[in-house]
Amino acid sequence: MQLIFEISKSGRTAADVPAGDVPAVSLEDVIGASFMREELDLPEVSETDLVRHYTNLSRRNFGVDLGFYPLGSCTMKYNPKINETVAALPGFTGLHPAAPEAFARGNLELLFDMQRLLCAVFGMADFTLQPAAGAHGELTGVMMIRKYFEKKGEKRRRILIPDAAHGTNPASGALCGFETVTLGSNAEGGVDLQRLDALMTEDVAALMLTNPNTLGLFERNIEDVARIVHDRGGLLYGDGANANAFLGKTRPGDLGFDVIQLNLHKTFSTPHGGGGPGSGPVGVGEKLTDFLPVPRIVPCEAGLRWSSNFPDTIGRVRAFYGNFSVIVKAYSYLRSLGAAGLIRAAEMAVLNANYIKEKLKPYFDLPYDRICMHECVFSGSRQVALSGVHTTDIAKRLIDFGYHPPTIYFPLIVAEAIMIEPTETESKETLDAFCDAMAAIAREAEENPQRVKDAPLSTPVGRLDEVLAARKPDVCWSKPKA
Ligand SMILES: *Cc1c(COP(=O)(O)O)cnc(C)c1O
Numbered sequence: 001m002q003l004i005f006e007i008s009k010s011g012r013t014a015a016d017v018p019a020g021d022v023p024a025v026s027l028e029d030v031i032g033a034s035f036m037r038e039e040l041d042l043p044e045v046s047e048t049d050l051v052r053h054y055t056n057l058s059r060r061n062f063g064v065d066l067g068f069y070p071l072g073s074c075t076m077k078y079n080p081k082i083n084e085t086v087a088a089l090p091g092f093t094g095l096h097p098a099a100p101e102a103f104a105r106g107n108l109e110l111l112f113d114m115q116r117l118l119c120a121v122f123g124m125a126d127f128t129l130q131p132a133a134g135a136h137g138e139l140t141g142v143m144m145i146r147k148y149f150e151k152k153g154e155k156r157r158r159i160l161i162p163d164a165a166h167g168t169n170p171a172s173g174a175l176c177g178f179e180t181v182t183l184g185s186n187a188e189g190g191v192d193l194q195r196l197d198a199l200m201t202e203d204v205a206a207l208m209l210t211n212p213n214t215l216g217l218f219e220r221n222i223e224d225v226a227r228i229v230h231d232r233g234g235l236l237y238g239d240g241a242n243a244n245a246f247l248g249k250t251r252p253g254d255l256g257f258d259v260i261q262l263n264l265h266k267t268f269s270t271p272h273g274g275g276g277p278g279s280g281p282v283g284v285g286e287k288l289t290d291f292l293p294v295p296r297i298v299p300c301e302a303g304l305r306w307s308s309n310f311p312d313t314i315g316r317v318r319a320f321y322g323n324f325s326v327i328v329k330a331y332s333y334l335r336s337l338g339a340a341g342l343i344r345a346a347e348m349a350v351l352n353a354n355y356i357k358e359k360l361k362p363y364f365d366l367p368y369d370r371i372c373m374h375e376c377v378f379s380g381s382r383q384v385a386l387s388g389v390h391t392t393d394i395a396k397r398l399i400d401f402g403y404h405p406p407t408i409y410f411p412l413i414v415a416e417a418i419m420i421e422p423t424e425t426e427s428k429e430t431l432d433a434f435c436d437a438m439a440a441i442a443r444e445a446e447e448n449p450q451r452v453k454d455a456p457l458s459t460p461v462g463r464l465d466e467v468l469a470a471r472k473p474d475v476c477w478s479k480p481k482a
């Protein structure tokens with residue numbers, strides 16, 4: 001496919017601007033000659049060429065509206081289009097972020113109601129909607145933990161993080177100046193209580209726990225975990241990015257979590273990918289409410305207003321209202337599903353993951369063979385031993401079958417990991433077809449391994465040098481020398 005620069009023809013234009021009826025102004029007078037460039041080399045194309053170019057580009061992409069996208073840990077579920085319609089209402093999109101509160105009362109009401117709903121669903125005392133993504137929510141939560149101990153005059157330098165945690169957890173702890181200590185998992189893939197007991201000293205501020213963890217497993221000893229942490233004066237942080245597994249079934253607040261972050265762009269059906277936009281609300285128990293970011297929404301005579309009058313706050317973590325339209329979409333999802341719908345979503349997410357786990361068990365190793373939550377983690381080790389086919393090869397081959405590959409090589413505690421999250425929005429037919437494809441690839445790995453190693457065979461380009469692409473991205477087009 002050609003670049004848009006390559007189809008450019010001098011003088012072509014996609015816009016038909018009528019002749020001006022006011023005196024022309026010289027751009028030089030407005031901008032200043034020093035800021036003007038003689039040659040900008042912008043592509044010049046007709047409207048037809050423009051539309052075709054971008055439509056063709058979009059068809060090379062893969063999205064959840066196009067096919068099954070079982071990316072573990074990422075929750076790539078279908079996003080109901082009603083959410084988009086609601087978020088596009090002029091009252092939401094037309095409001096200037098700096099408009100006075102008097103013009104924003106309806107939007108403040110939506111935010112306030114969203115906080116209230118999240119408190120009810122997760123059993124927390126209060127929520128902030130400011131953070132822009134899950135990892136940003138983690139950082140916000142850890143900043144509150146730091147401030148809590150500062151206020152108490154306790155010097156706690158460490159944070160415990162299980163080896164099954166998401167990689168952003170240790171990063172968030174370290175960014176806040178804590179030393180992060182890895183807590184090994186037990187044979188069941190859960191927290192090892194003896195190790196926790198030994199490591200949970202007076203020096204430890206918090207345990208950061210993902211529940212269900214990145215193996216897709218629910219922490220069986222969560223109450224004991226909370227007790228050990230709290231008995232030593234520590235706080236329990238919950239990474240709630242996987243909350244879609246337990247909506248309406250249990251509440252982190254009831255399990256003993258003092259602070260959790262959510263990923264609206266995972267659990268609450270708003271599209272994500274390519275790094276954003278997301279939303280990572282943070283919920284806190286009573287111990288931490290004083291430290292929430294400002295401004296916070298408070299009731300006043302006229303309805304609701306912003307207030308920054310919270311002396312112990314950690315301050316602002318983001319400008320304006322957070323990623324407001326992402327919050328609107330999540331609110332629309334919550335409201336349209338209602339309590340019964342959320343519970344059903346969680347049940348179907350768990351049922352679908354267990355269905356895939358059982359169906360694929362004969363073909364791939366399953367290191368933690370337990371009932372899973374919203375995702376299951378296989379290992380490609382059997383295929384490596386048998387024919388040198390690696391998990392990467394299996395993932396690449398899936399592309400030829402029309403599926404987005406699952407998450408691979410994560411979590412790190414599973415060799416050759418294949419982490420599959422079907423989500424609740426997929427039918428049995430889709431899951432069956434996907435399992436058939438995985439089984440076919442497992443057979444191919446035995447009978448014709450080279451074919452799997454050469455995959456993908458159906459895409460415009462085969463295997464890219466992903467490290468080079470990430471380390472030395474070359475995204476700037478320059479005109480070939482004539
Ligand atoms: C996705 C994820 C995160 C990070 O969320 P972002 O929105 O990508 O910053 C953190 N923890 C877990 C368990 C996740 O799945």
